[in-house]
Amino acid sequence: MKLQLVYPSWPKLEKQTEFHLPPHGPVVFAATLPDGIEITFIDENVQPFETDALADLICISVMLTCQLPRAFDIADHYRSMGKPVLFGGIAVMLHADEVAAHADSVFLGEAEGRMEQVLKDFTRGRLQPTYNYMNNFPDISLVGTARRQILNHDHYNYRGTQMLDLVHASRGCRFNCFPCCNGFLGGRQFRPRPVKKVIEEMEAIPNNRLFVVDNSLAHDKDWLIELFTAMKPLKKKWVSHPLMDNDLVLKLAAEAGCWYVYQAVFDTSETIKNRIQRLHDHGIGVEGTILLGTDDHDETNIRNLVEFLTRIKLDMAEFTILTPFPKSPIRKQFTKQGRILSNNWLDYTCGKAVFQPKNMTPEKLEYLYNWAWDTFYAEGGYQTKMGELFFKVIKQEILDGTYRRYNPGKNRRFKKAMV
Numbered sequence: 111m112k113l114q115l116v117y118p119s120w121p122k123l124e125k126q127t128e129f130h131l132p133p134h135g136p137v138v139f140a141a142t143l144p145d146g147i148e149i150t151f152i153d154e155n156v157q158p159f160e161t162d163a164l165a166d167l168i169c170i171s172v173m174l175t176c177q178l179p180r181a182f183d184i185a186d187h188y189r190s191m192g193k194p195v196l197f198g199g200i201a202v203m204l205h206a207d208e209v210a211a212h213a214d215s216v217f218l219g220e221a222e223g224r225m226e227q228v229l230k231d232f233t234r235g236r237l238q239p240t241y242n243y244m245n246n247f248p249d250i251s252l253v254g255t256a257r258r259q260i261l262n263h264d265h266y267n268y269r270g271t272q273m274l275d276l277v278h279a280s281r282g283c284r285f286n287c288f289p290c291c292n293g294f295l296g297g298r299q300f301r302p303r304p305v306k307k308v309i310e311e312m313e314a315i316p317n318n319r320l321f322v323v324d325n326s327l328a329h330d331k332d333w334l335i336e337l338f339t340a341m342k343p344l345k346k347k348w349v350s351h352p353l354m355d356n357d358l359v360l361k362l363a364a365e366a367g368c369w370y371v372y373q374a375v376f377d378t379s380e381t382i383k384n385r386i387q388r389l390h391d392h393g394i395g396v397e398g399t400i401l402l403g404t405d406d407h408d409e410t411n412i413r414n415l416v417e418f419l420t421r422i423k424l425d426m427a428e429f430t431i432l433t434p435f436p437k438s439p440i441r442k443q444f445t446k447q448g449r450i451l452s453n454n455w456l457d458y459t460c461g462k463a464v465f466q467p468k469n470m471t472p473e474k475l476e477y478l479y480n481w482a483w484d485t486f487y488a489e490g491g492y493q494t495k496m497g498e499l500f501f502k503v504i505k506q507e508i509l510d511g512t513y514r515r516y517n518p519g520k521n522r523r524f525k526k527a528m529v
């Protein structure tokens with residue numbers, strides 16, 4: 111059986127430097143497929159789309175809401191040729207009804223241990239319109255090493271610097287932050303993978319640079335200690351979402367190669383300032399993720415917030431406009447209050463005001479968003495600040511003896527040998 115796996119393109123944030131990380135959803139999905147399936151993979155964000163007339167089944171993996179319009183075009187194209195289309199991924203779970211109109215089959219939930227049956231149904235001509243495994247999570251120990259061999263790593267470099275490979279050590283999140291859909295998607299229970307399996311996966315990744323994409327590494331102190339202790343000998347360099355704010359955890363994370371984290375910065379409090387200082391004390395850089403347009407934001411406090419970020423010497427900042435994604439608590443609230451202004455998913459990039467802010471017009475919020483980017487990066491652009499962080503990593507890699515000069519052709523050969 112031949113399967114084409116497609117990862118559709120999406121509109122990028124205008125203010126953000128465009129670089130591409132290897133996608134995670136498609137390689138995790140590919141690992142759940144039984145042996146003997148031939149896969150061709152297209153990441154439309156880095157390569158042109160090509161119709162595969164020989165594919166038996168088209169699988170479309172969709173992570174973002176703003177990927178959906180393009181995903182629907184691709185699905186409609188294939189279905190007009192008589193090719194069956196199966197959809198899966200985070201955004202598919204959020205927009206299941208809409209997706210169903212463009213699909214032969216919609217897979218909802220986590221795929222481990224389930225694809226054998228789906229493909230059996232397909233070969234018998236009995237593909238179901240929906241496979242619904244929402245809130246029916248597979249045993250976390252079934253999550254295996256992602257099948258990165260389907261990727262062409264030559265696509266994932268920025269000006270000659272090898273980008274990070276994505277890997278995950280856990281699923282689920284017990285928090286229920288107001289703009290987030292994770293409670294709906296992965297459940298409110300934290301589900302750590304066995305450390306041994308995570309280490310096996312990390313060891314198998316030829317790239318020395320990783321992005322540990324877990325929702326949050328702030329759930330279980332004992333598991334974090336075990337994980338970071340086991341990661342240390344690998345000498346990988348990695349970034350992650352927030353880390354538990356605990357001295358021992360931060361120390362072990364830094365020793366295990368953590369070089370920067372994404373950290374939500376939502377106010378100008380001493381708590382935030384001290385948290386960032388503690389990360390810096392451990393030699394960990396911080397990229398603040400800053401959501402603009404919450405109900406307590408007016409023009410003055412957005413301006414104060416940006417001034418605060420500069421004062422506390424935040425390394426990098428990613429400004430986004432609050433976006434009421436389906437199934438998030440904030441969408442429920444805004445819908446009730448009649449404040450949703452657009453349901454055009456192409457606007458859901460986090461760079462547009464698609465709702466009515468409480469204390470300003472949508473236009474003013476978009477103006478302040480652009481102003482925040484320009485002001486924070488006034489003395490050195492995103493590339494310069496990112497370059498400074500990468501330079502630190504490269505220096506450490508040289509000291510560790512793990513530095514490898516990026517060599518495009520080599521990655522292509524690696525891919526060929528492994529697929």
Ligand code: SF4
Binds near residue numbers: 286290293326
């Ligand atoms: S924003 Fe992060 S910490 Fe909050 S619920 Fe979502 S995944 Fe969990």
